[in-house]
Amino acid sequence: MQPSQATPTPPTINPKLIVPFVNSVRNVFATMVGVSTTMDRPRIKTDRAPAYDVSGIIGFSGDVIGTVVVSFQKCAAAKLVEAFAGMAVDPDSPDFADAVGELANMIAGGAKQHLGNAADISIPSVVIGQGHVITRPSDVPCVVIPCKTEVGDFAVEVSVKQLQTAGT
Amino acid sequence: MQPSQATPTPPTINPKLIVPFVNSVRNVFATMVGVSTTMDRPRIKTDRAPAYDVSGIIGFSGDVIGTVVVSFQKCAAAKLVEAFAGMAVDPDSPDFADAVGELANMIAGGAKQHLGNAADISIPSVVIGQGHVITRPSDVPCVVIPCKTEVGDFAVEVSVKQLQTAGT
Numbered sequence: 001m002q003p004s005q006a007t008p009t010p011p012t013i014n015p016k017l018i019v020p021f022v023n024s025v026r027n028v029f030a031t032m033v034g035v036s037t038t039m040d041r042p043r044i045k046t047d048r049a050p051a052y053d054v055s056g057i058i059g060f061s062g063d064v065i066g067t068v069v070v071s072f073q074k075c076a077a078a079k080l081v082e083a084f085a086g087m088a089v090d091p092d093s094p095d096f097a098d099a100v101g102e103l104a105n106m107i108a109g110g111a112k113q114h115l116g117n118a119a120d121i122s123i124p125s126v127v128i129g130q131g132h133v134i135t136r137p138s139d140v141p142c143v144v145i146p147c148k149t150e151v152g153d154f155a156v157e158v159s160v161k162q163l164q165t166a167g168t
Numbered sequence: 169m170q171p172s173q174a175t176p177t178p179p180t181i182n183p184k185l186i187v188p189f190v191n192s193v194r195n196v197f198a199t200m201v202g203v204s205t206t207m208d209r210p211r212i213k214t215d216r217a218p219a220y221d222v223s224g225i226i227g228f229s230g231d232v233i234g235t236v237v238v239s240f241q242k243c244a245a246a247k248l249v250e251a252f253a254g255m256a257v258d259p260d261s262p263d264f265a266d267a268v269g270e271l272a273n274m275i276a277g278g279a280k281q282h283l284g285n286a287a288d289i290s291i292p293s294v295v296i297g298q299g300h301v302i303t304r305p306s307d308v309p310c311v312v313i314p315c316k317t318e319v320g321d322f323a324v325e326v327s328v329k330q331l332q333t334a335g336t
Binding site: 048050057058059060061062065066067069092094095097098101120121122123124125126127128129130131132133134135136137138140159 | 216218225226227228229230233234235237260262263265266269288289290291292293294295296297299300301302303304305306308327
């Protein structure tokens with residue numbers, strides 16, 4: 001087995017692309033879910049570690065292209081969806097996936113406002129399955145924002161890049 | 169346990185949104201992969217059946233919003249990526265996920281041309297994991313196009329809707 005080649009210039013974190021997501025996560029969870037979050041320092045994800053058990057995926061297109069994944073521990077997802085919806089939601093019901101997707105949508109939507117007027121976001125997909133791995137194209141760096149709440153952990157994985165436009 | 173309520177008006181398939189994907193799948197696999205595909209009749213997906221083992225997800229935004237998932241049996245993915253890349257690709261390498269994402273990207277991109285000028289597609293996410301379930305918002309019907317090749321099966325799941333614009 002040959003070791004895989006090391007990347008000569010490791011990608012760096014562009015705060016202009018990440019801070020809007022950090023702020024949006026804090027805002028959405030404080031105002032819409034009513035659960036306070038603490039965040040660890042964002043870091044570049046270099047491995048193919050599995051996501052948590054329940055992931056909402058939003059695609060970006062337009063001036064900012066890429067994807068954002070909000071991935072929850074299963075127990076955290078259940079508690080956070082309950083806090084968001086105001087009642088317990090059966091994890092096997094469509095309402096549960098809709099709620100997870102809506103959380104991802106609000107986080108992406110909140111960040112989008114600070115990322116440029118011509119960024120569009122897709123409707124969310126939600127992946128459910130223990131140990132699933134979500135990859136993105138290898139030419140777009142992935143920044144993980146690890147998040148903790150009193151009911152469990154989740155992570156926001158941001159893989160977006162800004163297209164060069166006039167005036168940028 | 170109460171049975172879930174039946175939907176009063178089941179969604180119907182809009183050929184204007186689905187035919188571009190059928191044609192694009194056929195075109196991409198014939199020209200870029202060199203493997204012919206046969207397709208079963210598209211059908212509305214009403215259950216939460218798991219996707220296959222390897223799925224590429226593309227988000228649509230703009231005039232057409234939604235997501236498209238191209239989901240492969242693991243063995244089919246390996247063979248089709250090999251045919252596409254012209255050599256065997258380690259399923260654990262970033263190149264494998266990139267190739268699956270690129271197949272999804274070409275299918276979505278080919279369909280996009282016939283869906284309206286102002287439709288944008290996101291870069292692909294690829295989900296790897298046996299038995300993962302991908303859900304979409306429950307208000308957007310999902311149409312499954314079952315596809316067979318000589319090396320295995322895959323499915324294209326189209327969950328898009330066209331926004332009403334002037335002249336539509």
